[in-house]
Amino acid sequence: MERIDDVRETVPDEPTDGLSASVGVGPWDGPWPSDPHYDPELLAHGDRRNVVDRFRYWRRDAVVADLDTRRHDFHVAIENWQHDFNIGSVVRTANAFLAKEVHVVGRRRWNRRGAMVTDRYQHVRHHADLEALAAWAHEQGLPLLGIDNLPGAVPLETYDLPRSCVLLFGQEGPGLSDAAWNACDAVLSIAQYGSTRSINAGAAAAIAMHSWVRRHLFDQKPA
């Protein structure tokens, strides 16, 4: 059985994200560039990683350093009391939308499979419990915004998301814990229209992060 730690970054014969093995580029053709961003191993053997083209052949630490110069002002946090499989997906989406950091609250170990190794490019911080996360957010002057459809939640669609904030998600099943609910400055719900009680935390996180992107990078204010 494959362990979750066995998901590798470059696997030409076994793509990590469902993409074809031909994704990426082969060995560098021609004289090698001298720029220190480049990784000699990748230049020699090709770069099949799940990275955008501008980072092809770059060393991982050079990619992280580049992202660090322009990360956005929102943070993402998720409760982890029972190894929720959504956490990896949340990390991958946080990487895509360039969140400042991801905060895992509760258990330190989390299921990395859905992250598809994007966690290597994303700062992930652990907090033992909600009190620790809330204290950290308070120190940073960041409002803690719970995302859940519990009674009393305010619609995300009409809420003016602050530029600097922590978006906090609950787990499959219980959703946001009572401790999370009590620690939040506001709790925001995503409108639903069907029969299911909720969408999964990974989908909710993608919607909430993209709401932040629309509000702050495209200046789309709620009505």
Ligand SMILES: C[S@@+](CC[C@H](N)C(=O)[O-])C[C@H]1O[C@@H](n2cnc3c(N)ncnc32)[C@H](O)[C@@H]1O
């Ligand atoms: C599967 S939901 C479970 C909780 C939900 N309160 C329930 O009663 O079924 C897991 C997490 O996904 C997020 N989520 C799911 N649906 C949501 C919605 N409509 N609005 C906001 N968050 C949602 C929340 O972060 C929630 O804690």
